[in-house]
Amino acid sequence: MLGAIEAGGTKFVCAVGDEKGMIVERIQIPTIGPNETLQEVSTFFQKFKVDAIGIGSFGPIDVNKKSPTYGYITSTPKTAWRDFPFTKTIKEIFPVPIGFNTDVNAAALGEAKLGAAIGLDSCLYITVGTGIGAGALVQGRLLQGLSHPEMGHTYVRRHPKDLFAGSCPYHKDCLEGLASGPSIEKRWGQSGRTLSERSEVWELEGYYIAQALMQYILILSPKKIILGGGVMKQKHVFPYIYQHLTELVNGYVELPELTNYIVSPQLGDDAGITGALLLAYEALQQN
Template identity: 75%
Template sequence: MLGAIEAGGTKFVCAVGDESGKIVERIQIPTTVPEETMAAVIEFFKKHPVKAIGIGSFGPIDVNKDSPTYGFITSTPKSGWRDFPFVQAIKDEFSIPVGFNTDVNAAALGESTFGAAKGLDSCLYITVGTGIGAGAVVQGRLLQGLSHPEMGHILIRRHHQDVYQGKCPYHKDCLEGLAAGPAIEERWGSKGNDLVDRSEVWELEGYYLAQALMQYILILSPKKIILGGGVMNQKQVFSSIYQYLPDFLNEYVGLPELCDYIVRPGLGDAAGITGSLLLAHQALQEEHQR
């Protein structure tokens, strides 16, 4: 059996399963401080021995295996988790291989293997929720350079009627600062679930996300774009994206039918934990090859 951890800013999902994506058991643990959360994680895996563990974590994280801080959560604003040695904390308890990547890269891996992008060698997975992040599969591999992608923090053009200053603690009015869940709540004075009937809320959201998708399309040319996260549970956001994206692209590049190209996760809310199982499988294979 393999273990998986989908580490989010509000909750950790831990599961045991196999490389086929089958999940045998899973639990949710609140993300509080490392001492509390990790104690519950370790307790779960001591009850369910596994051969390897894959971690898909909120970030930023250090994914450079040659770095002295590989396996760390780094400059996160999440209280208590900055500079946390995530991989080492697991290895200190379990002498098994550990795979490590971002939560959105894990979700992209899950969706490209078993979900909406199955059979394709490229896709983009974006989550729009408490934050905005994206993972990409390019030519069958997770995209990684100096570090992992941080596509939620690109700069976009502000709507001429939007006077909201932005929520991002680093950049104010980057994409995440203007379009993530906390920005919606602060701008409009209510949580998204209480704004369902306010069409102007979701038109503005689609306006900003369509701008971002234009840039991702022009740079990465993914074969499928998958949008997940709590904000995307508002179905009208998709309609707004479909409305604005052609105007932004202005026929510069051709795209498939947008409702088939920009879609919901095929694995639903299991994309990240399924991808984390695959990270565990990859780590186990790499260990066997040494």
Template identity: 65%
Template sequence: MMYGAIEAGGTKFVCAISDERGELKEKISIPTTTPEETLEHVFNYFDSFELSAIGIGSFGPIDVNPTSPTYGYVTTTPKTAWKNFDFLGAIKKRYAIPIGWTTDVNAAALGEVKKGAAMGLSSCVYLTVGTGIGGGAVVNGELLSGYGHPEMGHIMVRLHPDETFKGTCPYHGNCLEGIAAGPAIEQRYGKTGHELTSDSAVWEMEAYYIAQALMNYTLIVSPERIVLGGGVMKQAQLFPLIRQEFEKLMGDYVELPPLEEYIVPPALGDNAGITGCLLLAAEQLTN
């Protein structure tokens, strides 16, 4: 038995296969261009395997409501070529096997709760802070979704007293993603995050915003652990700054684990999403 996985990102698709135990055997990376070009490469890869199921974690927004006429579509994405594209339908048309469908960050949350930093727990929030900001959650062992899926990167947060930047989000301006994602940092300061590593004021402001988001997720979802991934979070100095700001904001209002255990980096690193997609594939045969 072999499982396939697609971690569909706005910049690249990662495709992988695993054995029957869900262990990653190999993976490839494909640039995200148009649906036709990208999926041609995906099909060329998977066609050489006898797969039992596939798990897909996709960039979004996507339609995850099985009762919706556009279930399986990528919907209002800023990537024009993928807007209102029937992604799941295209994969199902090619492969007549069970296929799991969720967001890329939900998949990463699943990976971390089953095999990573939240292993042994029944809930976690996974937030990626990179080119964009997105969050997924596992609650009572299940991926969180309802009419739609969480869009944790687009919550509104209180602006820093020194903030003058208007934000990059085309929908909401200075939402969390609009003022704290990688492109916002670059446009605010005129330099990439890598060039600003030693500038403490940059990361104190970043922590100010991320800590507010984590406070909101904590008070609403009450996860057992929060995992922070993505390119921006590779600035290791962010973690103590976020924990410090988070503690100040929470003000001992609710009981929490020690913050070094509560707000953590991903144990699976860049493999969190693809691991979750493989687990999602395996779940299609057990549910």
């Protein structure tokens, strides 16, 4: 049996299941401090005999296996978790193989193997919610270099009528600072869930997301783009993304039919936890 942890900034999802994405049992835990949160994680997994655990974590994290801080959450804005030895702590409780990557890379893996990008060796998964992050599968492997991708912090051109300063504590008006869930709420004074009928909100959101997608397409040329996260549950933003992306690309590269190319997660909210099960399976195979 495989264990999976989808560690988000707001909540942890823990599950046990198999490499086919079949989930036997799961729980959801609020993300508090490491001690309180991982005590509940430990209590859940102690009910099962797990052979490996996969972790898809919020970041930034250290994914370089040669680094002395491999498996750490590093410079996160969540101060209680900063420089926290995540994999080491889990392995001390459960001495089994541990797979570790970002939550969005885990979601990209889940969608590639069992979801919207099944059969493809390349895809991009982007979550637009409390933050914005992206994971990429390139030639069948999760993209990793000096570190993991941080595509949510790329810069986009500000809309001429947008006077909002941006909400990112590091960069102000990067993509996350202008298009994340908190930035929508700060700009408009209301949660995005209450703004469904206001087209100007979603036209502006589509404007920023399309700019980022153009950069990702030109750099990575993914075969499928999957847009998840709470903000993307507002499905009326997709037509604005298609419209602005078409205008931006301007025929320079030939794109597939956008309604089939840029899609919602086929696994829905289970993309990340499914990917974490697959990370556990990979760790078990490599052990």
